[in-house]
Amino acid sequence: MCSKIKSKSPFTQLSAWILVVSLACSGCRHHSETPVNHRYAALETDVLLAGWKQTLEDTELSADEKDRLNLHVRAIFAHRCFGCHSTSKHKGALVLDAKSGVFEGGDNGPIIVPGDAGASEIMRRVRLPESHDDVMPPEDGKLTDAEIETLALWINQGATWTDRQLKIFREAPLALAKPPLPDQDDDHPIDQWVSKYFDENDIDWPQLIDDRGFIRRVHLDVVGLLPSDDVVEAFISNRDPNKRTKLIDTLLMDRQNYAVHWMTFWNDLLRNDYSGTGFITNGRKQISGWLFEALTENMPYDAMVSQLLNPTEASEGFIQGIQWRGEVNASQRIELQAAQNISQTLLGLNLKCASCHNSFVNNVTLQQAYDFAQVFADSTLELYRCDKPTGKSAKPSFIFPELGLIEGDSLSDRLASLVDVLVQPDNGRLYRTVVNRYWAKFFGRGLVAPVDEMDNRPWSEALLDWLAADFRENGSDLTLLIRQIVTSKTYQLEPASYPNPLYLKSSQFVFEGPMARKMTAEQFADAVSSICTPMYHSLAFDPHGRDMTAKWIWMRQEEFDRTVLPYPGVRYFRHGFSIPQPAALSAAHILIAVDHEYDLYVNQQQLGSGVDWHEVDRYDVLEVLEKQNIIAIKAVNDGEIPNHAGILFALKLDYTDGRSDTIFSDDSWLVTDSLTSEKWTHYSYDDGDWEDAWKAGNYAKSHWGRLLNFTFDEADNDRLARAGLVKLDPFLKGLGRPSRENVLTQRDDAPTLLQALLLSNDQFFARVIAEGAEEWVSDYGTDRELLIDQLYQTALGRLPTEKEKMQLIDVMSTQPSVEEVSDVIWSVLLLPEFLFI
Known part of the structure; x- marks a missing residue:
């Protein structure tokens, strides 16, 4: 597969050059790595x-x-x-x-x-x-x-060292008042503040982005997907002067895609994931169902915070922390994790340093950190300074005690008290922090930078206060906050050019417009899926909770009385069933997915074979069924070392009277790894010495995730498995998706060697492009011009220039091969115009 992408086409060399340029360009963008940065005014x-x-x-x-x-x-x-x-x-x-x-x-x-x-x-x-x-x-x-x-x-002057309580670092005010709008000609409140800022900094208003750029930007920002080419063309031809605002409202009403897209942002922020460290030992719990519902139903932000801090069973994973195994630093006990995560996520305050010693990045002391952690503790915490006991004890208190006392003898009472203190309107820091995070999401840099250092001065304190106060006044409605931002002229400007990442973090930063932002790993994967073929076929989290009785089955492998991963090799499976009246059947269909390889037989007849469990195979078996039937499967676990293996099977029988029966793979099936006769596919074969199959997982919970296409409902088939809902894999990880063991508030946009290798030589990526190229060749045949036009429309929302078209035509033969079209697709996917928003 990979060789198809690495052909000798001259355009492949040009594509590699584009990749290098793309990654080099991304090095000039904002990246989110936030090392301790001690600034002094x-x-x-x-x-x-x-x-x-x-x-x-x-x-x-x-x-x-x-x-x-x-x-x-x-x-x-x-x-x-x-x-x-x-x-x-x-x-x-x-x-x-x-x-x-x-x-x-x-x-x-x-x-x-x-x-x-x-x-x-x-x-x-x-x-x-x-x-x-x-x-x-x-x-x-x-x-x-x-x-x-x-x-x-x-x-x-004598080197005086005062013993008075001193605030060495700047602290942002807690109070939040809505400043009056400046006297500017602009209609939009954000634009009025930015216009005033531009006047003060002698900056002319930049040009607005054109309609094609806008529809692509707002689609990716609001729902995380590329707009289809027919939607783009309809938008371009629309003469309604309010079409941009109407488009924004339409996208915000697409609750499904909106919620799936914003799950990525909130999963990073709330350290929520579908698998990984801590889940096996129950030392970690996901909140995916609660989070999806909160986003779909547009739960007010203050209500989200309330349910995260004083949680229901569905939302308790956030403050629960990870119960690390073995000896860990005292600063990593789960009560301190809760204090650290809440401070960073909700308040933009680093508590990690102060969990070990008095902080040298802000004014928080060791005592304050432990006092806050005591809110989440069942017993009195002793302070540890640099992992050594001090003999001092903690008392429950909020980091900012001026906002109120934390009261209550029980944990539940203290959590309820914490909610009252934290979400009160007087806590302006809560509302400024989330508004700043959303601004950074849409503009590439926050009003305050880095976003986790909210005590730093914003480049426009008045704009931040106005947005935060407006957000609070409007019931902390996150979709209204998004609408407020993206309907502004400021959001719709052409991307600004900034010198380097260090400048973006510096106190000398001057805002000139939005940055060009690199797609997230999830956005990139979904965009590639819409152009080629779905990159993913199964979900780690299914928002709709679809389930099926079918089980993943294999042959149990044991060592020292422990079940271990199956060894490579062949296994044979059988399952018999009866149909009293075969003539009464109106339809009979099989669904099958096998990791890694299979041959399927029904009543001795070989129906087919497969080598990719991602692709659910379907068979019509109405003509081969009898009164007594046997399903027989030869399955192979490929590889050289033990690895996951399984069969997922379903047979649906529809009768003329409207009834239906379904047969699923489960542990009632029989399995062996050796045969005594070649007639093992016959109903009469003696399988008395075969053993019961081993359940390797459920349809809804397994190593393989929920296979979306494993369904008999034709209308429910061929759905896109959004990358934000799949398990972390090497491809997404290489493109920047984190493991989410810790809070991550902004991803690193800096290019890496691993990303260059993934985009140029990864077999998984190459396979997706090659499969997509097969479909493009099938659809467009020898019409190279139409193929190129449609590819550009789908990927970039525009037609190619004459020069671009001629370059691509020159590297394809009159009968384009899959290899050639793969190279063309690959080169377009690596254009900076595609990679950046």
Whole structure:
């Protein structure tokens, strides 16, 4: 299969070049990796330093001013030094997050001489050239001149270290008020704020994206699917000036596809998945059914939060955490996981550092982290600092106690109290955080960046507050929030060009419009399925809960009294049944799927064979059935090592009087791995020494997932298995879908070597393209121009240019082969125009 994609066609070489360019382009996009990024407001330091210098012309700093100066020195330490010199990482035995460490120094002795900056070792180090081996800090660049002068001023003023409670890092306000809209000509509230921002930053309004670009963008953003070419053309020809808004409303009403698409975002955020670490030992529980219903029914966000924190049985998986096996760090106990996940997901606050020691990325202390974790505990927690017991105990409290007390002796009472505190209108942080996440989803970068550091300054504080307050006023309706964003002119602008990923994270970022965003793994897979052939055929989670009595069966394999994966080799299966009146049958149909290979016999007649369990095979057996019948299957487990193997079978018998009977594969079937006669397909064969089949799984719950096409309902056949509902596989993982063991709030868009290999040489991807190419060749035959036109319409929503068409025609023969069409499809799928939204 793979060789079909790797043909010697000259276009294959061009496609490889396109792949490299595509991935290189994606390197200029925003990516979501969020390492600890200690920023310090250099401008603020300059202003404060100038003020202190002015004060010193007249008099010495007051005690309050010295305390304030100490605050800023400690902020410099936190932002620039804690990566190497803190309680958690004390390079050279130097610790700068505690008073004793600062004044005692490290292996080389004291670093500070109070009152004499010139004699202080720290000043010598920070003033060294950046290339010097002893310069501090050694990474992330030297301190700014203002930071160095602030440090020197603090030492010369006596190096005061205040014991008062200090807030080293900026904290966003909790209160949320809706600011009045600015006086701008635009009709849309978002556009009014952005227009004001553009005026302040001397930016002209960019051009709007054209209709073809808009319909593709909004379809992928709202429901995660490419628009069909007939929908695109109808939209283009529509002269209604409100057609974009009407299209948005239509998409938001497509509750099924909307919910499936947004499951991906919320699964990442709520660390919900269908399989993986923790499920086998029941140390983890999925909330998929609850989440799908919440999205389908448009449950208000505050109600979602309430049910996640004070859960029903269906929603309890979020705060439950993963019960890790073996010894783990104290900061990973499930109560702290709950506190960490809630803080990060709902409040944009990193609690992981503070779960081990006082945080050096925000103002949260170890005591605060444990006090919040105590809300979820059945017994009193002892504080562990860097995995060592402190002897101190936790008391249940919210991270922001000013919002209210957590009351209750029982866990259920405390969770109910937590909900009251967290979802109250006064907790503006809750509403700002989710609004910021949605903004980042549609624009590539949040109003605040990174999205998990909500204490950072937004590029437009007024816009964030207005959106969050409006969201709160409208019942925290997520679809209305989406509508508010995507109906704006701001969302509908041409993609802006930004310098690099670091700039997107920096405090110097200036908003100029939406970014071009790379498709998610799920969007890409669904798009490929719509162009070629379905990439996936079975669901790990079926929103509709479809079920069937059929069981996956095989022969039990045991070692040391334990059931193990089946060995490779041949197995033989039989099942007999009777039909009192065969003449009364009106129809009889078989469904069969076998992993890995089979030959099917009914009453000695071989009906067919198959080698791909993803493809459900169907047989009409009305003419071969008798009063006494035998189903016989020769099945092969392929491979060189033990692996999953199974048969899924169903036979439906319809009678002329309207009755129906169904025969399913189950553990009443018989199986053997050796034969005594070649007549094993005969009804009369003696199978008395065969054993009962082993149930390898249910239709609805098995290694293979729910096969969508395993149905007798023709109208229910050939449904697309959306990639957001399937089990994580190497292809999706390579394209960026996470394992979801931890909260993930933005995926990494940076290109990787693995992605290049997957898109250029992966056998699974190659097979899908080749199968799709067979269908394209069958549909269009020798009409190369029509094939290319339709491919471009389907994939890109437009016709090819004359140059593009000629290039593609030149690499296909007059009778295009599957190999040639595979190359053409592959090259289109790797165009940046296809990969980016």
